[in-house]
Amino acid sequence: IPVSREMIAELTSPPNVPTPVGRRKAKKLIVNMEILEEEGELTDGVKYVYWTFGGSVPGSFIRTRVGDEVEFTLSNHPDNKLPHNIDLHAVTGPGGGAESSFVAPGHEKTFSFKTLNPGLYVYHCATAPVGMHIANGMYGLILVEPEGGLPQVDKEYYIMQGDFYTKGKNGERGLQPFDMQKAVDENADYVVFNGSVGALTGDNAITAKVGETVRLYVGNGGPNLVSSFHVIGEIFDKVHVEGGDLINENVQTTLIPAGGAAIVEFKVDVPGTFILVDHSIFRAFNKGALGMLKVEGEEQKKIYSGEIREGIYLPEGPGIQNMPTTNEIVESEIPAKSFEEQMEFGKQIYMQNCFACHQSEGQGIPNAFPPLAKSDYLNADVDRAIGVVVNGLSGEITVNGNKYNSVMTKQMISSDDVANVLTYVYNSWGNSKKVVTKKMVDDVKK
Ligand code: HEM
Ligand code: CU
Incomplete structure (x- = not known):
């Protein structure tokens, strides 16, 4: 075309x-x-x-x-x-x-x-x-x-699930930093639709009128959890399974993988508040994965009748146990046996863990990430450099005359890997050719 x-x-x-x-x-x-x-x-x-x-x-x-x-x-x-x-x-x-x-x-x-x-x-x-x-x-x-577009419907909405990991437990107030360890452990404090608890409830609820057809574009950002997407009191007339061409009909709950999506469609036949959930149900009632579709219009007593009591399905809030966080780092299976192996393994770690910020030749990114190539900060103090990798670094530092005031997260890698990656860094790009051993790393950790 x-x-x-x-x-x-x-x-x-x-x-x-x-x-x-x-x-x-x-x-x-x-x-x-x-x-x-x-x-x-x-x-x-x-x-x-x-x-x-x-x-x-x-x-x-x-x-x-x-x-x-x-x-x-x-x-x-x-x-x-x-x-x-x-x-x-x-x-x-x-x-x-x-x-x-x-x-x-x-x-x-x-x-x-x-x-x-x-x-x-x-x-x-x-x-x-x-x-x-x-x-x-x-x-x-x-x-x-597709060519010609999707079939026309009355209402379309965009919903996406995500899991969040905070230093404090669910409900703990104030500015909450991201918790890397909980994320690695897949121990989410919040599971929500559209970025926050309540993004789709109360005044933020999505709406439709009796007799309308509704299409939901539902995604799952993860990073970790798979969603069992369900609308309480509705049946999906059609689901574009995993967002593709395959259409399944008459579905109660559809799986939405992390990094995946689904299109669900249904006609709303009766008025009421219909609750959108991840049917891994503690996530819905205790961690936030609960939204609302409010449908207005005439009652359809042939389809549903009964006394309506509002507020059956409402969020129940936190009350989540504070799980102890483990701080385990997986040790590498085979320690390097020579300088050459340290360089080889170290380069692999560098390309996996450091390269995105410090760049392939250690040149960094102006105003954002300090260089590791010919870095006076790096070369001045090896124990300090080990500390940066093991504990992370924040606050103002000066590298080769330029100021940086940012955050480097601690690198979740074994002592062997810290030794290898720093040996690789020290022996590349005009640095001072130090060799870093596992013992030096363990001494800094003490
Ligand atoms: C600072 C090494 C991963 C962002 C530093 C410094 C070193 C270092 C030695 C001290 C300053 C210097 O000498 O230039 C490493 C190594 C890494 C790694 C070996 C991988 C194992 C990362 C990653 C990021 C990052 C993945 C970005 C997400 C930063 C920032 C600073 C810094 C922003 C400056 C912090 C501040 O301003 O206080 N890094 N780094 N680093 N790194 Fe990394
Ligand atoms: Cu990003």
Whole structure:
């Protein structure tokens, strides 16, 4: 199909979706998305610094049709602290775009792709630590409609589940930092729809009228948990299983994988409040995965009759036990036997754990990540460098005359791996050629 014209994509924040593509021809579609790191409210009195695509969790909904040539520009707001990128599952290409979109604060990156497969797809940030970027809210949905568009319905909404991990337990007030250990353990404090507890309840509930057909675009950002998506008091007439072409009918609960999606459709036949849940039910009533669809209209007594008592299904709040966090780090199976092996293993660790921020040649990113190449800070004090990797680092430091005031999370790697990666760093890019041993690392840990 020849691309006739270009158009700027309409982007919407949840629970809204852009206008259907209808019968329009494939086009060059220009998507401009900005990353914003900003504080929001996870639940009453609990603040959280979200990292977002377009200022919302989930990020802006993107609506395309098959055959569109998408020109995607990702910009990273200058006030942000970290570099980010985007991997769209609708992209056929390296990293789903992630390899072309890595962008430092104050910069932008453009890449292009053609939508080859119709369906509902997740997008997410893929910058290391990947799980942390996703856990902080960096996910959303992109819909690729088939030729001619999806069948028309009366109401469409955008819902996405995510799990959150906070230093304090569920309900603990104040600004809550992300907890890496709980995330690794998959021990979520909050499981929510649309980024916060209550994003779809009370005045925020989605609505419909009796007799209307409703289509929900439901995604799951994870990072960890699989959703058993269910609407209490409704049966899905149709489910586009996993967001693809396969349509299942008359479904009670549909599985939505982490990093996956589903389109569910149903006609609302009777009035009332219908509760959206992850049917892993403690998540719904105790961790936040509960939304509401309010349906207004005439009672249909042939379909349902009975005395209605409101408030049967309401959130029950926290009361979650504070699980003791383990701090176990898996030791590497085979310790390096020589300097050459330390360099080899160390490079692997570097490429997995450090490279996203400090870059492939240790050059860092101006104003965001200090260089490790010829770093005076690194070379001055080996125990301090070990401490940085083992404990993380925050606050102002000066490296080669430039000031950095950011956060490096502690690296969850074994003493052997710390020794290997630092040996690799010290013996690369003009550094002072120190050899770091496991014993030196263990001494710093004491
Ligand atoms: C600082 C090493 C992973 C972000 C540092 C420093 C070292 C270091 C030695 C001290 C400053 C310097 O010498 O330039 C490493 C190693 C890593 C690793 C060996 C992997 C095992 C990461 C990752 C990130 C990161 C993944 C980003 C998510 C930072 C930042 C600082 C820093 C922001 C400055 C912190 C501040 O301003 O207080 N790193 N790093 N590092 N690193 Fe890393
Ligand atoms: Cu990110």
